Structure formats: structure tokens, C-alpha cells
Amino acid sequence: GQNIDQPTEMTATEGAIVQINCTYQTSGFNGLFWYQQHAGEAPTFLSYNVLDGLEEKGRFSSFLSRSKGYSYLLLKELQMKDSASYLCAVQGGTDKLIFGTGTRLQVFP
Amino acid sequence: DTGVSQDPRHKITKRGQNVTFRCDPISEHNRLYWYRQTLGQGPEFLTYFQNEAQLEKSRLLSDRFSAERPKGSFSTLEIQRTEQGDSAMYLCASSLLGAETQYFGPGTRLLVL
Numbered sequence: 001g002q003n004i005d006q007p008t009e010m011t012a013t014e015g016a017i018v019q020i021n022c023t024y025q026t027s028g029f030n031g032l033f034w035y036q037q038h039a040g041e042a043p044t045f046l047s048y049n050v051l052d053g054l055e056e057k058g059r060f061s062s063f064l065s066r067s068k069g070y071s072y073l074l075l076k077e078l079q080m081k082d083s084a085s086y087l088c089a090v091q092g093g094t095d096k097l098i099f100g101t102g103t104r105l106q107v108f109p
Numbered sequence: 110d111t112g113v114s115q116d117p118r119h120k121i122t123k124r125g126q127n128v129t130f131r132c133d134p135i136s137e138h139n140r141l142y143w144y145r146q147t148l149g150q151g152p153e154f155l156t157y158f159q160n161e162a163q164l165e166k167s168r169l170l171s172d173r174f175s176a177e178r179p180k181g182s183f184s185t186l187e188i189q190r191t192e193q194g195d196s197a198m199y200l201c202a203s204s205l206l207g208a209e210t211q212y213f214g215p216g217t218r219l220l221v222l
Contacts, residue, residue: 004151031209042200042213043152050209087151094165095204096142097211099151 002026004100006088011106012078020073020086020103028093034062034073035087037102043087047073075105083107112136113214115201121220122191129187130217134203141184142211143176144200145169152200158184159206191221 004024012018024032031050035043049055049064049071061074073086085102092098112135122128134141139160144152155174156166160181170176173191178184188195198218202211 033210035213042215045210045212048209089151091209095140096154096157096165096167097144097152098154101149102151 002098004088006100006103009104014078014107014109016078017076022071022088024069024090026090026092030091032064032071033089037085037087078107080107113203113212115214115217119218123222125190127189129185130199131185132201133183138203139206140204142202143186146198193221196221
């Protein structure tokens, strides 16, 4: 079967660092994506990992371990506008994306 | 704005009516995807096209759902005899063959009364 797990909710303080974990079990693996989704809006692309290791892009970094079926998204220097849902998605054996339920992050002042 | 557009943005209909949604992908993108998202859940795959060809359909896509991409550009998703369970956000995404990232449109929010 296909399964992607991530925490439902997280809270953090402005200026802090937060790590959102994602574990997956899928038939086939062609890459792992992180999307940000503000309430009522479409998902926007954040990062893509296909090889093991860390990809850094400004305040956001994403890590992948294919042998462990594990990824995390690291957000540094949190800002209020980072309050959103963060979606972990795996591109499996075909080109469709399989999404987790999303992690709702609330950033407090 | 990713360059993917969807129309309408909102649709309210009565149970049993038919509805049709349109998606215009980023112009050079040859792959087009439809997803459905309900509150508190991640998007679920429905179907996708490469140019005009529909390459995969989810088991979620009942006989009441049909999608087309007749000229390999825009796509339509039709739902016949709508049911209250069809209420959701319908998202379209596009990508370029050989590039992995899918870019999403703003979605069509459907409410079936």
C-alpha cells in the first residue's frame, strides 16, 4: 500500500526553528516534494529531493533518507507568514503525487 | 501566481446537476493533473494527461467523472449527477515532461447542496 505520515499540527514561536517530519511507504520512488498551502489557496512548491541528503533554499531546507523512508522540512527564522499547512508528497512509480494529510503550522509572536 | 489558471473559482450546485471545470496549464507544459482536496486532507490524485492522452485514472474517479484534454492544451473535468460527497476543492497542476515539479492552479471550490 501507499502511506505517508506527518504530524497533524505543530506550533512554534516567531524567530525559532521548526522541523516537520514525514515518513513514507510507497510502491516506487521518483522523488519527494514539500509544498506550502495557506488556507483556501493552492499548494505552492517549496522543495524537491530525489537523492539522499540536505537541500537548502534560503530559510527552508529539506532532507531525505531513502533507506529509511524519511524526510524533514526545516524552517529557520520563522515569520508569522509561515503559518500554513505543509504537505509532504511522494512521486511514486508513476508521475502522480501521493500526498500526506499535511502539517498545520501555527507561528506565534 | 504559478501561471496555471482554473475556472470557475467557486461553484455552488444542487445535487443531481452536472458541473464542468476548466484548467489552463502553463503554456509549454505537456502534462496536466487533476487532484481533489477535502478539508483537513492532502490532495488526492484523480487523473492525468500527457498531451491529449489520458495516461492514468484513479479508482476514486467514478463513472460520473470524466476528463478531457482534446488539443493537448486546456482540460475540462465534468462531474455528472453531483452528490454531496463531491463537495471539495478541485485542483489542477501542470508540469513539463522530464521535469518533476508540478505547479498548481488556484483550484475550483465546489459545494453541492
